[in-house]
Amino acid sequence: MTNPILVKVSQLASEVLNVPVQQIVTRRAVEGTSVLDSLQLLNLVLELEQSFQVHFSPEDMDEMTDIPAIAQMVERKLSAR
Amino acid sequence: MMLPANLHGQVLRDQIDQAMGSRQYEQARARMRQLWDSAPGPATAKFIVSRARELRAIMPSGRLRLAILSSFTLDPAVPLIEAAAAAHGIDLDVHLGGFNAYAQEILDADSELYRFSPDVVILGVQTRDAEPELWDSITDLTLDQVTGASQRLGDRFAQLFSAFRLNSMATLVVHGFEAPDFARNGILDSQSTSGQRELIRQLNTELLHAASKHPGIHLLDYEALIARHGKSQWNDEGRWLSIRMPLTSTALNSLTCEWLRFLLPAAGKVRKALIVDLDNTLWGGVIAEDGMDGIRIGSEYPGAAFRGLQRAILDLYRRGVMLAICSKNNPADAMEALEKHPGMLLRREHFAAVRINWNDKVRNLREIAGELNIGTDALAFLDDNPAEREWVRSQMPEVAVIELPDDPIHYTRALRECPHFERLSASEEDRRRAQYYSEQRLRNELRSSTGSLEDFYRSLNMQVEISPVTHDQVPRIAQLTQKTNQFNMTTRRYTEQEIAAMIASPCWRVYSLRVADRFGDNGLVGAAVVRVQEATCEIDTFLLSCRVIGRTIETALLAAIATQARDAGAHKLVGVFVPTQKNQPAEAFYRSHGFSCVRQDGNACWWEFDVREKSINTPPWIEIMNTAQEIVQ
Numbered sequence: 001m002t003n004p005i006l007v008k009v010s011q012l013a014s015e016v017l018n019v020p021v022q023q024i025v026t027r028r029a030v031e032g033t034s035v036l037d038s039l040q041l042l043n044l045v046l047e048l049e050q051s052f053q054v055h056f057s058p059e060d061m062d063e064m065t066d067i068p069a070i071a072q073m074v075e076r077k078l079s080a081r
Numbered sequence: 082m083m084l085p086a087n088l089h090g091q092v093l094r095d096q097i098d099q100a101m102g103s104r105q106y107e108q109a110r111a112r113m114r115q116l117w118d119s120a121p122g123p124a125t126a127k128f129i130v131s132r133a134r135e136l137r138a139i140m141p142s143g144r145l146r147l148a149i150l151s152s153f154t155l156d157p158a159v160p161l162i163e164a165a166a167a168a169h170g171i172d173l174d175v176h177l178g179g180f181n182a183y184a185q186e187i188l189d190a191d192s193e194l195y196r197f198s199p200d201v202v203i204l205g206v207q208t209r210d211a212e213p214e215l216w217d218s219i220t221d222l223t224l225d226q227v228t229g230a231s232q233r234l235g236d237r238f239a240q241l242f243s244a245f246r247l248n249s250m251a252t253l254v255v256h257g258f259e260a261p262d263f264a265r266n267g268i269l270d271s272q273s274t275s276g277q278r279e280l281i282r283q284l285n286t287e288l289l290h291a292a293s294k295h296p297g298i299h300l301l302d303y304e305a306l307i308a309r310h311g312k313s314q315w316n317d318e319g320r321w322l323s324i325r326m327p328l329t330s331t332a333l334n335s336l337t338c339e340w341l342r343f344l345l346p347a348a349g350k351v352r353k354a355l356i357v358d359l360d361n362t363l364w365g366g367v368i369a370e371d372g373m374d375g376i377r378i379g380s381e382y383p384g385a386a387f388r389g390l391q392r393a394i395l396d397l398y399r400r401g402v403m404l405a406i407c408s409k410n411n412p413a414d415a416m417e418a419l420e421k422h423p424g425m426l427l428r429r430e431h432f433a434a435v436r437i438n439w440n441d442k443v444r445n446l447r448e449i450a451g452e453l454n455i456g457t458d459a460l461a462f463l464d465d466n467p468a469e470r471e472w473v474r475s476q477m478p479e480v481a482v483i484e485l486p487d488d489p490i491h492y493t494r495a496l497r498e499c500p501h502f503e504r505l506s507a508s509e510e511d512r513r514r515a516q517y518y519s520e521q522r523l524r525n526e527l528r529s530s531t532g533s534l535e536d537f538y539r540s541l542n543m544q545v546e547i548s549p550v551t552h553d554q555v556p557r558i559a560q561l562t563q564k565t566n567q568f569n570m571t572t573r574r575y576t577e578q579e580i581a582a583m584i585a586s587p588c589w590r591v592y593s594l595r596v597a598d599r600f601g602d603n604g605l606v607g608a609a610v611v612r613v614q615e616a617t618c619e620i621d622t623f624l625l626s627c628r629v630i631g632r633t634i635e636t637a638l639l640a641a642i643a644t645q646a647r648d649a650g651a652h653k654l655v656g657v658f659v660p661t662q663k664n665q666p667a668e669a670f671y672r673s674h675g676f677s678c679v680r681q682d683g684n685a686c687w688w689e690f691d692v693r694e695k696s697i698n699t700p701p702w703i704e705i706m707n708t709a710q711e712i713v714q
Contacts, residue, residue, distance in 0.1 A: 015124040018131075038324070039156050046157055046330040047123040058323035 005078070006071040012051060013067055016044050025067050036064075048074060090120045097132055106140045111478035113168040118484060121334040123157065126164035133167030142170040143348045148199035148251070149175065150183035152210035154326035161337040162344075169341065169500075171348045180325070181210060187241050190248050199249065200576075201347045203340060204241075205256040205303075207327065208281060211237075219277050220265050227275065231284055239291040246295045250578040252505065254343045255292060256303040257285045262312045296555060296577040299343060299505055306339050307332075342503045349563035349574050352481050352501040353455050354433070355397055356446060358464040359408035359415055363391060363427065365489060368414045379424030389493040391426040394463075398431055401511030402502050403453055403518055405434040407445045407462075412437040433518035442469055443476040453518065454627040456566060456663055461501050465489075506577070508557040513604060517628055520600040538633060538702040541598040545634060546706040547641045550591040550608070555580045558593060558608045561624060566663040568625040568635065570656065570670065575610075575622070588613055589621075590645070594638050596629055603629055607638055611646070618646040618692075619655040623670075630666060633700045639674055640697040641705075647692040654690040 006025070014021040017040055036044065041064060045056050048070070054077040056064075064070050093116040100109035113129050136142075145166070149155055159175050166173040176197040178186050183204060186194040194202070209216035212234045219227065238255075245253055260281045264270030270277050285304070292298040307315045314329060321327040328336065345351065360367045364387050365377030377384040378391070398404055404427070408415060415437045419429050429435075434452045436445040442464075450457045458479035464470055465485055474482045481501045485492055504511065528537050550558050559577040566572065575583075583589040594607030606629045610622035620642065625635050646654050656671045658664075672678070675695055676688035690697075699705055 012124050015127050018127060042324070042326065043123045043157050043160070046333065049330045050122045050334075051124075058319050061323070 003071065003075075005075045006068060008051070009048065009071040009074055010067055012047050013044055013070070016040070016047050044070070052078065054078065090116060090125070093119070094128060097128075101132060101135065105478070106136055107478040108475070109136065110142075110168065110170055111474055111482075113164075114481075115474070115484070117165055117168040121161065121165070121338070122330065123160060126160040129164040129167055130160055133164070133172070136167075137172050142172055143350065144172045144174065145201060145344065145348050146174045146197065146199045147176070147344065148178065148194055148197055148202045149205070150178040150186055150194065150202060151205040152181045152183060152207050153205070153321075154180065154324055155205065157326070158333055158337055161333060162340055165337050165341045166344055166348075169345060169350060171344060171350065173344075184237075184241065187248075188244050195248050199251045201252045201254065201344060202245070202249070203254045203256075203301075203343075206258075208258040208260070208284075211258065215277070215280065216261060217265070219280075224275060227280065231280055231287075234284060235287040235291065238288055239294075242291050242295055242298055246298070246578070250576060250582065251297070252343070252347050252576060252578075253292075253298045254301050254340070255288065255298065256301050257288060259304045259307055262316070296581050297505075301339060301343065306335065310335055338498075338500065342500045343505065345500055346503050346505045346563075347576075351459070351504065351564060352402070352461040353459040353564070354403040354405055354449070354453055355394065355461045355463060355502070356405045356407045356449060357394065358466065358469070359406060359410055359418075359437070361465040361489075362463060362485075362492075363387060363394075364418065364422075364425075368418050369411050373418060373422060376418060376422070378422060383489065384424055386489040386492065388424060388426060390489070390496060393493045393496045395426055395431070397496075397502050400502065400504065400507065401514040403433045403455075403514065404431050405436070405449045405453070406432050407436045407442050407449065407464075409439055409442070410437050433521075442473060446473065446477060446480065454567070454630070461499075463496065465492075504560075506556040506560070508560060508605075511560075517601070517603060521628060524598075524600055535702070538700065541600075541632065541702070542704075543632065543634070543702060544597045544704045544706050545637050546595040547592055547638060548707060550580065550584050550593045552581070552584070554593050554605060555584070557605050558591065561605075561608050561626065562622060565624040565626060566661070567627050567665075568630045568667045569661075569664050570623040570667050571621065571659045572661050572664060573610075573622050583610060590618075590642075592638065592642065594625075594634070596632075596634055607634065609638055609642055611642060613649070613651070616650070616652040617655055618642070618649075618651045618653070620657070623656065623667075633703065635670065636674065636697065637699045637703045637705065639670075640699045643690065643692050643697045647696075652691065652693055654692050656688040656690070657685060658688065659685045 010021050010025050013024050017024065017036070041061065045061060049055055052074055054074060060073060063073065093112050097109050097112045097116065100112060109132065113132065116125060117129060147162070149158070156177060159177055163173050163175060176193065176199065178194060183206060186192045212230050214222060214230050215227065222230070258281050260278045264277045266276065289300055292300055310332065315332040316327055317329045357363060365383055366375055368376055378387045379385065380388065394404065416429070419425065434449045436449060438445070446460060446462065447457060450460055457477055461481040461483060462470070462473050463483050463485070470482050473480055483496065483499050485495050524541070527540060555577050559575055559580045562573065562575040580591060584591050590611040590613065592609040593605055595605050596603040606626040608622065608624055609620060612619045612621050643654055656676055658668065658671060660668065671688035674697055676690045678686055679689045680687040
């Protein structure tokens with residue numbers, strides 16, 4: 001795991017969700033669902049918005065199925081600035 | 082040197098774990114405060130809450146049961162407020178009410194809310210949820226319909242408050258109503274006294290009137306809170322429309338900070354004194370180098386920034402916060418500026434204690450706490466120098482060290498933002514406190530000039546008034562039980578609601594004690610709560626403010642209680658002493674007044690006094706103006 005954004009997102013997710021970093025990245029979702037329950041996801045989104053100074057729309061939240069997907073989304077938002 | 086925020090956060094986390102590892106729990110708590118202030122948010126909250134849980138098992142601090150009721154999604158606020166409270170030494174148990182189920186929870190006497198038996202309840206209802214017509218479709222309504230809708234809303238909240246007070250003694254904090262970012266009638270709205278914004282202002286006034294009919298219901302000015310941060314920074318429309326969570330992540334942090342302002346005084350965590358530095362804090366520049374003409378303080382910039390800070394400090398003084406100076410300086414130079422500089426708002430008489438010397442500030446702070454007769458955990462410290470702040474934080478973690486930004490322009494905001502000095506109600510005693518302390522200086526001077534202690538007592542011409550507590554004294558009595566630590570036999574904390582219930586019950590007697598002497602009126606400085614059970618009167622609470630300790634006034638209060646117990650037919654007066662870290666001054670009290678120890682349970686000790694056989698005499702140098710007995714009869 002060398003992508004710095006993925007590292008940071010994983011670390012924050014690990015803290016917010018209280019799950020070891022290694023487990024968090026390898027967790028995969030069943031198609032169309034998220035590995036996180038809605039409150040966990042909301043807490044993580046709030047943390048990421050503050051840490052990266054980005055904003056997520058309701059549609060973004062629907063697409064947050066696993067941690068690598070979330071990290072890619074953060075990366076896209078940062079590069080679009 | 083300032084570290085980047087994330088690195089700084091990691092350093093603080095390591096410091097917290099190190100402090101926990103080496104059992105410096107107060108230090109761990111101070112670093113938690115620092116971490117929370119520097120990076121509030123969900124990740125920090127998880128970290129603090131997990132460490133605070135460990136702390137809770139080892140060193141329990143003030144516990145508080147908080148219920149949050151709201152009309153919108155507030156789940157993410159729960160870990161945030163838990164962390165903020167833990168960092169300030171409050172172990173919080175939180176109950177979050179069901180989504181938009183606040184009215185049912187309040188009206189149903191058997192609801193989860195009341196079963197939880199909260200100490201504090203927060204009620205946050207958005208205007209658009211409370212009365213959607215007044216928010217969204219107000220332009221469809223006639224003036225009569227608008228009046229009707231706002232009347233309904235006012236009545237509904239008045240009923241909620243009454244129902245709440247019937248079922249709970251908890252402190253209730255109610256969010257005021259907010260106005261929409263754009264009034265629905267455009268600029269026309271502000272041309273009319275019946276516009277939407279004006280209507281919401283009136284609704285808030287009605288809310289205040291309804292709240293003021295009950296003790297312990299407090300308004301949180303939600304509109305002002307949003308204005309401080311800006312409506313566009315506060316609201317997240319997408320999240321509101323999708324998951325009914327109207328707040329941005331930063332707004333959630335700010336909201337929990339605002340809640341903390343209410344929780345701290347509700348938990349009795351109030352700082353009594355602010356200790357300030359001089360050079361580059363109260364004024365710009367260094368008085369010893371720049372001189373009277375060179376320091377920057379006054380109505381013009383850059384002196385105006387420091388004057389703004391002085392104004393904020395003076396506001397705290399008016400609220401009853403004691404002020405003291407702790408400065409490394411040449412005393413003569415500093416005193417000249419304090420007494421003579423035309424730009425200063427703060428003067429020598431505003432400060433209850435002064436340490437202008439070259440000593441270690443930690444030593445000075447300890448001396449100041451001793452001189453003011455308060456614990457070091459009642460101090461807050463304001464200093465522009467980060468090294469001094471860090472030194473105090475490391476040596477006295479119980480002191481609230483106020484973080485100042487680099488630019489003095491923002492000093493005023495930093496002080497006004499900090500939650501340590503909030504009070505839930507302002508008593509006359511609060512407003513006059515600072516004056517009492519300057520009178521105290523004169524008493525101490527007299528004490529050192531008179532011979533025996535008895536001569537000193539006589540020379541004070543003390544007049545004491547002991548009477549049953551009246552309704553208007555309830556806030557002050559509750560405050561005394563919340564704040565008095567030293568001369569306090571049981572340190573039981575009571576809310577205004579609980580005191581009000583006791584004075585209404587025939588099973589309880591609640592006494593107030595006022596003291597005046599030749600130097601001035603000390604005000605309401607003592608209280609006692611007695612539970613009457615057939616032939617036994619048990620002293621549940623007996624306390625005296627630290628500013629009148631050591632003047633035999635406690636004997637006068639005990640004498641009045643014993644006399645009234647005997648006259649009412651009691652046989653026994655029972656007193657309990659529950660030791661804490663701070664109430665050592667009260668330890669020998671019952672023994673020295675002829676009580677015998679009848680039971681010991683843990684550290685607590687039960688004392689008995691047979692009122693039929695013995696009596697307690699009021700010291701001859703105290704003139705009793707009236708007694709509980711006279712008032713009762």
